[in-house]
Amino acid sequence: MSALPGSRATQDAGAFDWPLCYEAEGLLNRYADAFLNLNSFAARLAQRMSNETGTEFFEWIDHLVISPQHGDDLRQVGFVEESVDAPKGTTVLWHPRAMMPRVLLRNEEAASPTGAPAEVAIRPEVLADFLARQDLDAPIDGAFGARLRRALVSEENGTKLSAVERLGHRGFVVQESTPEFVPRVLRARELWQTRKRDFADDACGVKHAFDRLEAVLALVDRDAACELFFAEERRYWEARNRAARIQKRRQDQLGLGWGNHDHHTFRSSREHFAGLNEFLLRLGFQKRERYYAGAEAGWGAQISEQPVAGIVVFADVDLMPDETQIDFSTQRLPAAPKLGTVGLWCALHGDSFLQAGMHHLEARFNFTLLRDQLVREGVNTMKPFSDFEFLRQAFTEGERWPVRPARVQAALDQGLITQAQADGFLRDGAIGSHLENLQRKGGFKGFNQKSVSVIISATDPRKIQEAHPM
Known part of the structure; x- marks a missing residue:
């Protein structure tokens, strides 16, 4: 299927002729809807997302955790395995041609009669902000500086809603950072925040940006x-x-x-x-x-x-x-x-x-x-x-x-x-x-x-x- 009428990309025509993957989207939406029917906290949050921010719960999903028995259904609609860090007994699936959440097939999860995932993880920009605004007393797995941080938000009817924060990381295993990494992250953030933008000569501004880039890459x-x-x-x-x-x-x-x-x-x-x-x-x-x-x-x-x-x-x-x-x-x-x-x-x-x-x-x-x-x-x-x-x-x-x-x-x-x-x-x-x-x-x-x-x-x-x- 052609991506859109009137679009013309110069590279390999097939590489960026993005398809419409309604079957894959429909399958994930059915999983998400079944989850919301079982997890009342998530359902209330989804309603607030809609009413108060004009966003849809689906767009905030980082990943879903589901039984391997659903693997064939996912593969038939375009999902393939991704090689990233994951807990033992877990297979990570992603859709390389579509913008969709990833799916974790976890061996220990039994198939739900409703098709509901055992867990859905959403991804706010800052995990601590999310927990604070939701008034949750939930411990964060992974201290500041960990490339993946997560917290359990709600557990109900055999389902878990969790929230994750990522720092340039696609894996699914929380690993604590080294003691020296945290100050490096803080310094790198500060270098970007204080980047001077306005020079009499724009070429000097571009050079300054590249100099900052070198300084940041020496840190992280x-x-x-x-x-x-x-x-x-x-x-x-x-x-x-x-x-x-x-x-x-x-x-x-x-x-x-x-x-x-x-x-x-x-x-x-x-x-x-x-x-x-x-x-x-x-x-x-x-x-x-x-x-x-x-x-x-x-x-x-x-x-x-x-x-x-x-x-x-x-x-x-x-x-x-x-x-x-x-x-x-x-x-x-x-x-x-x-x-x-x-x-x-x-x-x-x-x-x-x-x-x-x-x-x-x-x-x-x-x-x-x-x-x-x-x-x-x-x-x-x-x-x-x-x-x-x-x-x-x-x-x-x-x-x-x-x-x-x-x-x-x-x-x-x-x-x-x-x-x-x-x-x-x-x-x-x-x-x-x-x-x-x-x-x-x-x-x-x-x-x-x-x-x-x-x-x-x-x-x-x-x-x-x-x-x-x-």
Whole structure:
């Protein structure tokens, strides 16, 4: 099955032609529903997730533990064995072509007549926050610094609800960290938190980021470094976006944090796009789809995934029509004679990698629930730019950020904007960042190029300035 109409990835067509795995999703949903029927704490939590955060319980599941008698059913819908640390007598299954929780087949578990898992583990961003907000006196297995930490949340009718926290780790065995690792983690986090972003010369900012990366990698491995880096990137973005702060507060009321993140979007200038991708590779990312919209919308994007930390980055950049045959993620791009939407956003606000922070965080929600709930919080949502059964996406309305006069003057001096546009940006500012409301079904991992072209065009600062002057 083709992933989406209109999408075109440059790599092996089969590798990133993501299928719709409704059978696999349906099987896991039946397991989860059977579990919720037996575990009242989990059922109440699921209802609160829906009512108070606009999210679905399924999107918070890290893994399910079930009898091996269900193994054939899982394999028939695409699950395969994964070689990771696991308790003795446990087989780990994952779906390599879909975005779904993993399943542990544990020999000691008897098959439930209802198909209910013996255990379901959810993954909040910070385990201690979750336990505190749920008012649970539950011991944490694994001290701070352990790559996997877990706590038993509820045990009822032969089922267990647990919660886990991961630090760049895919295994299932709790191992205490060494005494020296904890201060290393704290120092690494601090190095990311205090990374200077604003330099007179952006090249100095990029070099500084790489210097920080070297310092962090001297303290922790790249998987932990990646997890810590993106936690700080979310905090930086959140501090600049009202919708993000409102939704984060809602999710924090349940102790969940941003554990439902889907992907992080970085807008980049042409000059520093290759450097951004090199930085991600150093953090353990692997390249996925690469989109060329070129003449269609003047942009290109490299999608990358860090398989251990489970983090996805959508990095976009202005692209010229004659650049559709190059690997722009590695080949350094020359200055362009004009600015597209992405380039202008970076010219006005700075690169996402530097001053501006992420253009948006996309997290997984129940699309309609979140949209309606945010309206009551004073946050409106733009028209969906993807509206398929298996992929619904929309930005919250962007907030105008003030633009530094020096940035406006530089763009004007280079002939990249008109005097009228310059005056408008100085007077009214320009649209900054967004929170993106996303709903996926069928385990679909992909994106839609034509849909992204629509929203990139719709958020061009020049169009918004002309249509909605302050």
